[in-house]
Amino acid sequence: MVCTPVACRNRNDLKPLIGYFVNLMLLQSDLSGEPSFESLLQQVRQVVAGAFAHQDLPVQQLISEFKGVKA
Secondary structure, eight states: OEEEEEOOOOSTTTTTOOSOOOEEEEEOOOOTTOOOHHHHHHHHHHHHHHHHHTTTSOHHHHHHHHHTSOO
16 A cells, blocks of 8 residues: 545635645555556556545545455
């Protein structure tokens, strides 16, 4: 898993505010089976798109969910 910061400015009520709004996105890739670079790139693209779709979820909640999932 890799964490990356995201701005979290999706909500219209937060746009006029000044300040540092950040959340972390968890990105997890499956390297088993030695995927080709092209295959890995496609997988990462899908993972990032899914993460952006759920970027407002608190990272603590996601970590607790991932702990219950075996890779």
